[in-house]
Amino acid sequence: MKLNFKTPILALALAVQTLGVISVEASERVLDAHEHGVSKLKLAQESNTIIFELEAPGNDIVGFEHAAENDDQKSAVNEALSQLQKPELIFVLPADAKCTASNQKAEFETEEDHAGFHVTWTMTCERPAQANAITVRFFEIFERAEEVELEAIGNSGQVAIEVEKGQAKVDISQAIGE
Amino acid sequence: MIVLRLALRSLRNRWVTAILTVLSITLSVVMLLGVEKIRAGTKSSFLNTIAGTDLIVGARAGDVQLLLYSVFRIGDATANITWKTVEDIKSRPEVKWVVPISLGDSHRGFRVMGTSREYFEHYRYRRNRPLEFASGEPFNNLYEAVVGSTVANELGYKVGSEIVVAHGTGRVSFGEDHKDKPFRVGGILKQTGTPVDRTVHLKMQAIEAIHIGWEKGSAPRGDNVRSAEQVQQLDLNPKSATALYVGLKSRMMTFSLQRWVNTYKQEAISAILPGVAFAQLWKILGSVELALLAISTMVVFTAFLGMIISVLGSLNERRREMAILRSVGASPINIFSLLLSEAVVLVLAGICIGVFANFIILYFGRAMIEEWTGLALDLTLITSSEAKLMVGIFIGGVVASIVPALRAYKVTLSDGLTIQT
Numbered sequence: 001m002k003l004n005f006k007t008p009i010l011a012l013a014l015a016v017q018t019l020g021v022i023s024v025e026a027s028e029r030v031l032d033a034h035e036h037g038v039s040k041l042k043l044a045q046e047s048n049t050i051i052f053e054l055e056a057p058g059n060d061i062v063g064f065e066h067a068a069e070n071d072d073q074k075s076a077v078n079e080a081l082s083q084l085q086k087p088e089l090i091f092v093l094p095a096d097a098k099c100t101a102s103n104q105k106a107e108f109e110t111e112e113d114h115a116g117f118h119v120t121w122t123m124t125c126e127r128p129a130q131a132n133a134i135t136v137r138f139f140e141i142f143e144r145a146e147e148v149e150l151e152a153i154g155n156s157g158q159v160a161i162e163v164e165k166g167q168a169k170v171d172i173s174q175a176i177g178e
Numbered sequence: 179m180i181v182l183r184l185a186l187r188s189l190r191n192r193w194v195t196a197i198l199t200v201l202s203i204t205l206s207v208v209m210l211l212g213v214e215k216i217r218a219g220t221k222s223s224f225l226n227t228i229a230g231t232d233l234i235v236g237a238r239a240g241d242v243q244l245l246l247y248s249v250f251r252i253g254d255a256t257a258n259i260t261w262k263t264v265e266d267i268k269s270r271p272e273v274k275w276v277v278p279i280s281l282g283d284s285h286r287g288f289r290v291m292g293t294s295r296e297y298f299e300h301y302r303y304r305r306n307r308p309l310e311f312a313s314g315e316p317f318n319n320l321y322e323a324v325v326g327s328t329v330a331n332e333l334g335y336k337v338g339s340e341i342v343v344a345h346g347t348g349r350v351s352f353g354e355d356h357k358d359k360p361f362r363v364g365g366i367l368k369q370t371g372t373p374v375d376r377t378v379h380l381k382m383q384a385i386e387a388i389h390i391g392w393e394k395g396s397a398p399r400g401d402n403v404r405s406a407e408q409v410q411q412l413d414l415n416p417k418s419a420t421a422l423y424v425g426l427k428s429r430m431m432t433f434s435l436q437r438w439v440n441t442y443k444q445e446a447i448s449a450i451l452p453g454v455a456f457a458q459l460w461k462i463l464g465s466v467e468l469a470l471l472a473i474s475t476m477v478v479f480t481a482f483l484g485m486i487i488s489v490l491g492s493l494n495e496r497r498r499e500m501a502i503l504r505s506v507g508a509s510p511i512n513i514f515s516l517l518l519s520e521a522v523v524l525v526l527a528g529i530c531i532g533v534f535a536n537f538i539i540l541y542f543g544r545a546m547i548e549e550w551t552g553l554a555l556d557l558t559l560i561t562s563s564e565a566k567l568m569v570g571i572f573i574g575g576v577v578a579s580i581v582p583a584l585r586a587y588k589v590t591l592s593d594g595l596t597i598q599t
Contacts, residue, residue: 044430051430151454153232153429157305158453175453 036060037146039138041091041163045154045176048128050099051120054087058108058115060145067110077108080117083141087121092135098126128155132173139165152176181512185519188499192492196524199485203528204535206481207571210474211536214564217470219555223304225456227372228423230302232432234455235259235267235439236421238446242462245455248421250373251281251289258418263445267422270438272431275300278419280385283343283356288329290343290378292385292416298324300425303372304554313337314365317381320414322364326375330366339363341378343388356388371553383414424449478571482578485524489517489582493589500590514587521579528575529568533560 039056058065061080068074083090084106093099104121125131139145148163150170156177163170189196228234228249236244237257246252258280268276277300280292298309298316314337317324325335335341341363343356361380369375390412426432432451439449500513508516537559548554560568 042433044432046429049430053433151433151451153432153451153453157229158451158457160451160454160457 037144039145039148041148041150043150043152043154043172043176045128045131045152047155048125050093050123050125050128050131050154050176052087052091052123054084054091054117054119056117056119056142056145058117061117061142063144065114065116067115068108080142081106081108084117084119087119088123090137090141092137093123093125093131094133094135096127097129097131099123099131128176129178131176132171134170134172136163136168136170181515182519182523184503185516185523188516189520189523195488195492199488199524200527200531202481202484203525203575204532206474206478207529207532207568208536208539209477210567210571211532211560211564212539213470213474214567215536215540215555216553217467218561218563219553221460221467222556223371223553225453225460226304227456228301228303228452229305229307230300230425231423231452232426232429233424233436233439233449234421234452235424235447235449238440238448241450241455242459244421244448244450245452245459247281248279248423249452251291251377255281255420257446258420259422259447260445261415261417261419263442263447264419264422266442266444267424267439270435272426272428272435273424274427275425277301277423278382278416279421279423280382280416280418281420283345283385283388285329285341285343285378286333288326288376288378290380290385292380292382294382297379297423300423301374303370303374307370309370309374310368312366312368314363317364317379317384320381320384320387321359321361322381323361323384324365324367324379325363326367326377326379327369328375329378330363335363335366337363337366343378343380359388369549371548371551382416382419386414386416387412478574481528482575485521485575486578486581489521489579490585493582493586496586497589497593500586501593504590504593510587510590513590514583517583517586518576518579521583522576525572525575525579529571533568 036057036059039054039060042053044051061084062073062076064073068077085104086101087104087106088099088101100123102122102124104119106117106119109116109118123131134150136148138148146165150159150161150163150172152159152161152172152175154172154176156173157175159172159175161170161172234244234248236248237255237259239256243253247255264276264278267273275296277294277297278292279297281289283290295316298311301309303309311324312327312330314324323341325341329335339362340360342360345356361384367374424435426435436449436451439447503513503516504510537557540555540557544555544557
């Protein structure tokens with residue numbers, strides 16, 4: 001008998017039952033990107049440059065999701081922004097990779113029904129092959145945050161990882177490499 | 179050292195049992211490694227079903243669902259993408275190439291997919307392998323098809339064979355097919371181990387052509403009937419696509435284009451990163467991985483059980499030997515370590531022979547396995563995760579052999595120098 005990638009197909013058949021649930025979950029994510037407790041970190045690498053983009057719901061960082069209304073809230077936002085100005089100290093690449101940060105930009109974006117932080121930065125690495133892991137200090141700094149959904153694409157491929165509170169190091173070698 | 183030499187001599191004395199024990203450990207190691215290699219191979223071939231495509235665009239749906247129908251041809255799209263939208267995406271500055279695909283028809287149980295010639299150029303699998311033709315070439319004219327290797331093998335097609343496409347995707351066609359517009363097989367692809375093997379590829383325009391007059395949902399009648407030649411004169415530009423494979427000029431633009439697609443106002447479409455969706459899908463399949471590992475762990479466990487039984491069984495007949503050893507000055511601890519070292523030698527031999535045998539099997543069988551299953555297995559003596567498994571087996575084996583060794587220790591203590599019965 002010819003087998004022909006039947007192993008994955010067989011496994012797929014097993015998975016089909018659960019798919020209803022999964023697709024609902026995924027499409028909800030498309031519609032509502034500001035799930036409480038879940039921030040998104042995206043990395044894209046091309047040769048020795050890696051660009052980062054972080055989207056964090058306001059609730060996770062400062063505890064509210066609307067424009068700052070009083071002095072307390074304003075100072076909370078400003079304090080958060082000053083920390084997010086140095087995002088390379090929050091999501092830290094290995095020292096061996098010899099990366100330097102640039103173009104750091106942090107903003108508090110408010111819309112009608114939610115507000116969140118949008119941070120972008122660029123890392124230029126002398127040895128990108130060594131940039132295969134991230135030390136996550138995000139949960140220490142922003143205690144309300146529960147999870148970071150990480151997506152990385154790079155010289156070695158694409159990868160998606162859910163980083164939970166308490167996880168200190170993430171292996172991204174499947175995506176980022178030489 | 180003397181204990182080890184004694185252990186080796188003692189094993190040589192009971193060589194039949196020793197060899198059988200080593201054999202059973204070897205077999206369980208080969209099985210465990212084999213399962214592990216197949217698991218790793220399946221995973222990597224699964225995750226590398228499609229490569230080189232930066233984004234896949236389809237009707238707005240969950241990542242996994244979009245991946246299932248666009249790559250595995252499992253299930254159906256919730257909607258098609260209109261050609262106007264396809265043009266919009268094509269004209270984005272980030273986009274290097276767009277390959278449309280169109281699903282919906284079948285041929286004797288295999289899915290028929292409309293696409294463009296560029297598909298054969300841009301589709302990549304297993305990191306960066308392009309599709310290759312076993313014979314023939316990409317379609318040159320409207321009524322030419324390119325079939326995957328499984329389609330060609332199972333249906334016995336060669337370049338020049340004539341095929342008729344069925345309307346819809348059911349295994350049994352409702353007597354309605356596109357027999358008025360038969361296709362000629364123009365090319366046969368080499369095996370890839372991906373869903374491409376089970377696909378009949380047609381030109382996008384051909385999909386349009388065979389559906390002319392079918393707008394009401396059934397075969398055209400009377401005035402609506404157009405011959406294969408007449409149809410060629412009509413406007414066959416595709417009006418929609420089921421999904422798009424998109425390649426970008428730079429990887430850095432992936433997320434921004436994805437966002438643009440996901441917030442595209444005119445039509446509900448979404449873009450997925452194939453690698454990310456594959457990772458999500460594989461997570462669902464994680465239990466299958468675990469089941470495979472559980473089965474082979476049980477085999478290893480059985481091998482250890484066999485080892486314990488054979489050593490325990492021999493203890494009684496070895497009481498005299500133990501007594502003699504005691505009489506020449508061996509302590510019960512010496513007896514204990516003698517039996518333990520015998521077991522360690524057996525387990526070590528089993529593991530080493532097993533690893534080596536697995537490599538030999540892989541070395542000679544790899545090409546055959548790839549030909550049969552499309553599964554490319556890595557030729558490595560041992561990977562780090564396999565090494566960990568072997569260390570686990572070794573520790574397990576030593577722990578298992580403590581049981582008979584302890585028993586021998588106790589027996590020699592109570593027996594002393596003379597056997598009491």
